[in-house]
Amino acid sequence: MTIHPDAVQDSPITFEAFKLHLDSTGDKDRRLYVIHAHVYFPYSTEADREKAHKFQAAIKARFADERGVRVGTIAPQAGGPHPMPQFETSFTKLHLVDVLPWLMFNRPEAFSILVHPFTAKVVEDHDSSAVWLGKQLQCHLGPLQKFQQHVATEIKAGKDEAAILWPFV
Template structure:
């Protein structure tokens, strides 16, 4: 059994498109105002393993019980990936992942270093 202590942090990836960017901005504003999070850059094109536009929100393990329920109630129909940071990117984005909304198909080969 793995211990929770291997989780050094969490990432939430908020996915959007041109029609929902304003909704994503509203969610981002709420996250920044209410919680101790680090808001990543806007990526208006797919980047890394992510199949569509998104921004990342990083937060510490102690913030999980506040951030994730807030996202559950305030995601406004957007799809969000929440995953731990354990040092194993592939497993964190797959077996350890939590999806709010629709589960999107990630490019896991990118995480494996396969092009």
Template sequence: MQQDTIEISGFHAHVYFDTTSRDVAERVREGLGERFEVRLGRWHDKLIGPHPKAMYQVAFLPNQFEKVVPWLMLNREGLDILIHPETGDDVKDHTEHALWLGEKLELNIGFLQQIGKT
């Protein structure tokens, strides 16, 4: 069954970094904040949720996708980035509906399945 994109209420980009790439992640974050109407999430230096590395989240509306994602493609400076829609199905949004810039990291899908049951 095909789904209509009207079900997408927004997008998240998860920008992954480590201690050696935190400065790069800061530059990417500043670039996003200066150029786009996005919501920059907190820095998570420790693992959180399904994410296998330190990261911060960038939330943006569907009408920003065509601007934000191409900019990230050209300006991610080697960082790995997960981009996914918000449809209300966290598991599918982080797996089947996701796209990756850089390396596709292994997410803890079990975490998403657990919170989906509550």
């Protein structure tokens, strides 16, 4: 799993807001920190790239004033669990009612969007707990299984779950 270079420094989602989800969620095994929306798209032609950047910019513009929404950078090729180029949008559960309908009504036809909770159970998050807008794709769960095992090991060693997961928001 790749750490988002802009996640910690430029994220409008503060570490304090991130930790608040830890404090406000009762089920220790499934603490919901934020929600991820992975936006998948074709990226092989100039027109494809322009459409992807335009949609990314539209999300940024629509939610520019929201402190609980972050739009990540474009990954121009498949990697890790992601079967094709994508960018990720992270948002707090309080923003779900605004972000999800916006994605539903503004998603370009050729784009697929995976919406999932972000918890320490990343395999389930990307699989059985996920919902799709557009065509469902098959994520590669192997990298997520390794990451989930790493998180579990770190937690058993006494490390703070929120601190482990924060770089991946």
